[in-house]
Amino acid sequence: MSSPVSQPSATGPLRLTPQASAALRPEAATRITGGFWAERRLVNERASIPQGPALLESAGNLHNLALAAGKTEGEYRGDLPFLDSDVTKWLEAAAWQLGDPSTDDPTGLRSHIEELTALLAAAQEDSGYLNSWFQVVKPDQRFQDLRWGHELYCAGHLIQAAVALHRTTGVKSLLRIAVRFADHVDATFGPGKAVDGICGHAEIETALVELYRETGEHRYLDLARYFIDRHGHGLLNTGEQHGTAPGPAYCQDRVPLRKARNVEGHAVRQLYLLAGATDVATETGEGELREAVVRLWDAMTATKTHLTGGLGARHEWEDFGDPYELPSDRTYCETCAAVASVQWSWRMALMTGRARYSDLVERTLYNGVLAGVSLDGERWLYVNPLQVRDGYTDEGTDQTSRRTRWFRCACCPPNVMRLLASLPDYCASTDATGLQIHQYATGSVSAQLAAGPVTADITTGYPVDGRIALTLTGTPDSTPWTLSLRLPHWSRTYSVLVDGEPTEPLVEDGWLRLHRTWSPGRHIVLELDMEARLTRADPRVDAVRGSVAIERGPLVHCLEQADHPGGGLDDLVIDTERSLRSVFRPELLGGVVTVEATGHRGTPPGESWWPYAPHDDTRTTASGELTLTAVPYYAWANREDGAMRVWIPTG
Amino acid sequence: MSSPVSQPSATGPLRLTPQASAALRPEAATRITGGFWAERRLVNERASIPQGPALLESAGNLHNLALAAGKTEGEYRGDLPFLDSDVTKWLEAAAWQLGDPSTDDPTGLRSHIEELTALLAAAQEDSGYLNSWFQVVKPDQRFQDLRWGHELYCAGHLIQAAVALHRTTGVKSLLRIAVRFADHVDATFGPGKAVDGICGHAEIETALVELYRETGEHRYLDLARYFIDRHGHGLLNTGEQHGTAPGPAYCQDRVPLRKARNVEGHAVRQLYLLAGATDVATETGEGELREAVVRLWDAMTATKTHLTGGLGARHEWEDFGDPYELPSDRTYCETCAAVASVQWSWRMALMTGRARYSDLVERTLYNGVLAGVSLDGERWLYVNPLQVRDGYTDEGTDQTSRRTRWFRCACCPPNVMRLLASLPDYCASTDATGLQIHQYATGSVSAQLAAGPVTADITTGYPVDGRIALTLTGTPDSTPWTLSLRLPHWSRTYSVLVDGEPTEPLVEDGWLRLHRTWSPGRHIVLELDMEARLTRADPRVDAVRGSVAIERGPLVHCLEQADHPGGGLDDLVIDTERSLRSVFRPELLGGVVTVEATGHRGTPPGESWWPYAPHDDTRTTASGELTLTAVPYYAWANREDGAMRVWIPTG
Known part of the structure; x- marks a missing residue:
């Protein structure tokens, strides 16, 4: 069953002219009705x-x-x-x-x-x-x-x-x-x-x-x-x-x-x-x-x-x-x-x-x-x-x-x-061949494709979980078109199911392409690997050499003072050989997944008044094992004032 | 033979009053007549x-x-x-x-x-x-x-x-x-x-x-x-x-x-x-x-x-x-x-x-x-x-x-x-017990000590070499007094000779103290270890983590573009296991000791457009062995414009 498309041309900040030289056009009407971005x-x-x-x-x-x-x-x-x-x-x-469309102007x-x-x-x-x-x-x-x-x-x-x-x-x-x-x-x-x-x-x-x-x-x-x-x-x-x-x-x-x-x-x-x-x-x-x-x-x-x-x-x-x-x-x-x-x-x-x-x-x-x-x-x-x-x-x-x-x-x-x-x-765009989903949020998308009008509902717990489920609520059922899902560049593994069946989409320059004749009710699931990971920088980024950052899905995490009593953050060291543990904490910061790592506190080498020492005079471990708790960076500075760091020294 | 002391009280920027609460007094008249500082x-x-x-x-x-x-x-x-x-x-x-005293005002x-x-x-x-x-x-x-x-x-x-x-x-x-x-x-x-x-x-x-x-x-x-x-x-x-x-x-x-x-x-x-x-x-x-x-x-x-x-x-x-x-x-x-x-x-x-x-x-x-x-x-x-x-x-x-x-x-x-x-x-000071030499330069020092007038000549190639020779040209020869030589905090080994005889001075809070009855003509030699060395920073100095600096004597060294043709400095890596080689180069930058180290160029991990990569995706060596040439920092920016760095990545 196809539904009418009420907005054939873009209603957002960009409305390209018909003659614009653009690979994609912002002519998909997206609504965000639930989940992370709906809350924000x-x-x-x-x-x-x-x-x-x-x-x-x-x-x-x-x-x-x-x-x-x-x-x-x-x-x-x-x-x-x-x-x-x-x-x-x-x-x-x-x-x-x-x-x-969901705004009834309650605040005048x-x-x-x-x-x-x-x-x-x-x-x-x-x-x-x-x-x-x-x-x-x-x-x-x-x-x-x-x-x-x-x-x-x-x-x-x-x-x-x-x-x-x-x-x-x-x-x-x-x-x-x-x-x-x-x-x-x-x-x-x-x-x-x-x-x-x-x-x-x-x-x-x-x-x-x-x-x-x-x-x-x-x-x-x-x-x-x-x-x-x-x-x-x-x-x-x-x-x-x-x-x-x-x-x-x-x-x-x-x-x-x-x-x-x-x-x-x-x-x-x-x-x-x-x-x-x-x-x-x-x-x-x-x-x-x-x-x-x-x-x-x-x-x-x-x-x-x-x-x-x-x-x-x-x-x-x-x-x-x-x-x-x-x-x-x-x-x-x-x-x-x-x-x-x-x-x-x-x-x-x-x-x-x-x-x-x-x-x-x-x-x-x-x-x-x-x-x-x-x-x-x-x-x-x-x-x-x-x-x-x-x-x-x-x-x-x-x-x-x-x-x-x-x-x-x-x-x-x-x-x-x-x-x-x-x-x-x-969040979405169209081209001559189909519909592209750029950003993942619970809601709906509708577009007038060359093949005909398309509408879809999207349900996802992203970025808390990595499951993005898309149901075609309306589609031409005789003309094939391409559904393109962005495969985030941080993604290491993923899977795609169409009506529960594993599918190998064409992977093209960051896009997962599903080209076929669709029918209403088709259910597409993209499952992204949301395992927390450690990231390092190009060594020319001198400022963060010898450090790693914790990321999970699209979220960069950080350490905050509030989660590390008994000392500051300046002397913390992460043990990169130990595994990371993701924990959903519904009560914390509006509900976040924290990533826990293992680390310790170090003591510096050298004399007390001079912070430089011979190369072979290295610091020693000043504490036993500590749990480092990393919260999403977007949620930092919402508790008491204190230190924060994204990049964590590895030694 | 003692010579007259013409300047009993300080003639420099500080002239303490007699009642000042100072451990030392700047009442030693120093002349710099040769060597490094005379040139500058x-x-x-x-x-x-x-x-x-x-x-x-x-x-x-x-x-x-x-x-x-x-x-x-x-x-x-x-x-x-x-x-x-x-x-x-x-x-x-x-x-x-x-x-x-050496100025006859040639420039008016x-x-x-x-x-x-x-x-x-x-x-x-x-x-x-x-x-x-x-x-x-x-x-x-x-x-x-x-x-x-x-x-x-x-x-x-x-x-x-x-x-x-x-x-x-x-x-x-x-x-x-x-x-x-x-x-x-x-x-x-x-x-x-x-x-x-x-x-x-x-x-x-x-x-x-x-x-x-x-x-x-x-x-x-x-x-x-x-x-x-x-x-x-x-x-x-x-x-x-x-x-x-x-x-x-x-x-x-x-x-x-x-x-x-x-x-x-x-x-x-x-x-x-x-x-x-x-x-x-x-x-x-x-x-x-x-x-x-x-x-x-x-x-x-x-x-x-x-x-x-x-x-x-x-x-x-x-x-x-x-x-x-x-x-x-x-x-x-x-x-x-x-x-x-x-x-x-x-x-x-x-x-x-x-x-x-x-x-x-x-x-x-x-x-x-x-x-x-x-x-x-x-x-x-x-x-x-x-x-x-x-x-x-x-x-x-x-x-x-x-x-x-x-x-x-x-x-x-x-x-x-x-x-x-x-x-x-x-450069020098006095106290009730004697004379202190703070900075080493070729020249002379004279002071009126409690024990009597003292004059000395100093000859040194410092900081090119580490030998500081002091000859007492005038001293009371019956009342003991203390000659104190500052032992630089960067010093690892040193030796002191008095008239050619090895001596173990009292080491006191950074001073080498020689307390005795002196006579004119006594020849004191302090030999400092000028071997080039690698230095690291307190790990809380985030900016230079994973890097070392090259120092030699009191001089911090740096890499300059002029000495590293065939590439820039951003991707250089030093091999800290290899020895450093000091080379006096009389023709270079007014005559400097360069320190040569061994290193190579690295290539970064990751995609070309994004400078962050998984922690375990490390960079590879992109060049064979290179000689890194470090010149004294004071002499940088005296050749063509280019890159410079004091801290050199170790990996």
Whole structure:
């Protein structure tokens, strides 16, 4: 029995045009109705997102817009030029949430959206310009400080919010504001126009492509391509003294993207730019740009990506760092960079059809992104280290390793909100031959294939267990098509059953392909090996040499102080010859599988005042056998403050 | 035959009062006339110091003082409030250089000193106040921004320069300027005075103690103690938004020094403060302060010191970092911090009499300090990493890993200049029982002991070889006294000969004590074991786990790209079972001993796009046996740009 497909074209953050050069299309409507991600998304819907308006009010963002609108008086609050983007990112999150069929808007998102839209409309100038910082604080300097001004960055987030709201609800009010600003930007920027320049913080590029997709206005795609092309020519590197400001790589303005050999500079800027470049490459089909983003993604993952998917190794200038510079303690791994990585990799997955991109999406979602928000959805991490030492000092900045209620620079919380609200759209795709399942979650998927409409229900305890069961509730029963299941790159063994019969699917570049004529009611089970495992790093990652990490399925685990009384974590050693034991603990951290390992405490060699000693003076064992208990990294920092480490020394 | 002692009291940076509570006194006059340090000091005298005035002119420092003096017109150059201190640190260096008996002033230091002194005198206000930044740019804000203003910091460097010039030449003109400023500060700061506060950058504390020692004015010691005492009470942590500025630890304003458990915050600020605190403890004899500096020194060396003696693990806020946070690549190790560490440790050595402090002085001089200046004395490093990767990107800031002609913030070059110019004063001391030799260099030492006047000549090829020969040219020949030679803490074997006869000296807390009745002409030889050795770190230093460093004598060695053609340094592995070979290479880098080790290149495990792999998937050997050539760290970055590493993976 086949059911009608109500959503023939994409309703999520990406809606490719028919002529886009993409191997896959995001035109499978996915719902997540149970299991791991349903729980995390429920917290997002019921705790994180609803708190947004009050937090934006108390932090001053709404006050600043009201100042720009002439609706209130007083001083501008905060000294950052991009505070409007916190508002529009929240609006985007709320819009995606409203688009979830299971949402009946219990927290009153619609009225908040209307209120904020009215505020933005009131603040917008006749020209279309909208940026409360410049309007209120520096009215005569707009579009003059492109390196730090963030005006186009804010325009991009406005556009993304407007597209989301229009796409999910059909509401046009915010889209009108966005289009007016986009037209103002288009009238201002470009060859022969008032400004030949780029924004120091990429973001508008990907937004403009989506606005093109939403409105059909080719000008927006052209403008996005212009901004991509103009990066890398040193346009932004003027007027500042040598020695204080970062170089042009900070803003991806050192080398044209098509010639770049690796990602560099400010991680979030680089990733947003690459998402936009991939959008442009997808829509234009340009080979050189396509090759560049493929090359840069491979270089980034091979040399600048943490085990958690975290990106950006340096605090200073929020920089990617050099190849293999991946410290556990002082890495930055901004939550926004993880969100941006998911957005970019999903675009790469669609453009190329290769599974590795969704492998990184999975790893980053379960680790790098999810660690950014507390289990209760109310506290955040801006940076996501892989180690907090026993002697950690909390300096109380945004970049602390302790969870914080909100940030002075509050980019990360609404970024997580918008990603979790739109998460179903990252789970499945279609192509001419069939349906691809990228991410595994309990729910349903429906798509209009060339062979006919397909619907399926998915049930899984993933990632607690590795059994993913898919039942075809609707399928053409005479035309064959291909069901493709992503085989995670961490997987060592797996099995596939169709109606209980073992099957050997075609394994193709990370995909398990089942090509056949299907009939409704067919039951496909993918069983992944969820045995806990020890992982080591490329030896060029100096920071974690002589250490292993514990992983289980897509989850990176970590040791936390709370599970290791009687001492700190700095002197723990793992015995890699002993087996790992996985234990489901329903009472712990919302229900997690802990991995237990065997280890001991060591004592250092040498004199007490000098921490270096002859090579052959090795440390001795200072304790008997200890059980090391590793919890999923995403759940860290949800108990008392203390040390944490992902990488555990082996001797 | 005894020779007359011309300098009965100290002529270097420290001149303890008779009542000071110090185990040792810096009242041995040392000359360095040959060998390693004579060469480095000659470069300092003939290349580095003479370039100062022209560089200060072209960088704007002198222009700014001329502006303050009303002698020129134009804009203030540079946007830093402490540019005057570059001038006064250079003056201090020039003054110490003039104090060297071997200097006949071939580069015209005297006239430059007169010129700059006249400029400072002209810029000084009637009140005594002197700071070109505030006088020219923010005349109504003096002593209001204590956290960032650096006014007392600049006063401190002025005082130190003035004391140096007065002590070495008797010239009073600069001292009068310093005294007027010090009196103005004393009239302004203190309980019940206009300002109850401290400077965000410590420095004036140690300067005031020395001004007390030079002038006998007890007020200056009291003021120094007041500043020490007022640190740690959050006086500076006001008015700035949470999230942007560093916390109070940055300025050592989080916890009172007497209660602190470890060094923290901005490394140079912390070290200057501790030097001042040690000065105060030495002059007042206060037990609690003395215990605090002893405790903090031990904690610093045990948990926050690199093998090179480098200090300050973080680029952001130039911070010490957490215990055991000692990355090789992104460590800061500011050259100024190494200089400050030498200054503090020397004070500790004198106060306590323990050899470990001079052990750190030696290590830091030969490695952390000396790497800061090129072999030709004309190019500098602000930060001193222990690793530069193959893929290093030079962003061109002051904090680059490439040598630079001068810096926007040019604190480091004149700091090295003043230390090298005053280096003889860190070499020897006296106490009631005899003479202590702390650092080994060819030259002479003379001192007035209780037993009578002593003079000695020292000849050594140290650190190329380990033979230190001391001939007593003058000594009382009826009263016994003790000659103490520091036994470096890295030393494994050694021998002592007196007139060719093997002797077993008393070994006491790092000292070799020879107590006897001496006669002129006695010849003492200390032979240290200079065999190259492999060193490992405390396993809590995560950054260098599974690696060893090559050391030889006091020198840390490193691999440089220039010696390893045919590949980079990132994939090199050392075979620790193979022996090391020391080779003197007179033509290389001014003449160095290289240490050759055996190793190979490895290839990483795993997939090409993902740098993590199962624990049991280890890398294989990709090359046959290679010779790894390690040069002294102080000499790195004197050839073509390239990778460098101190710590070498063992597998």
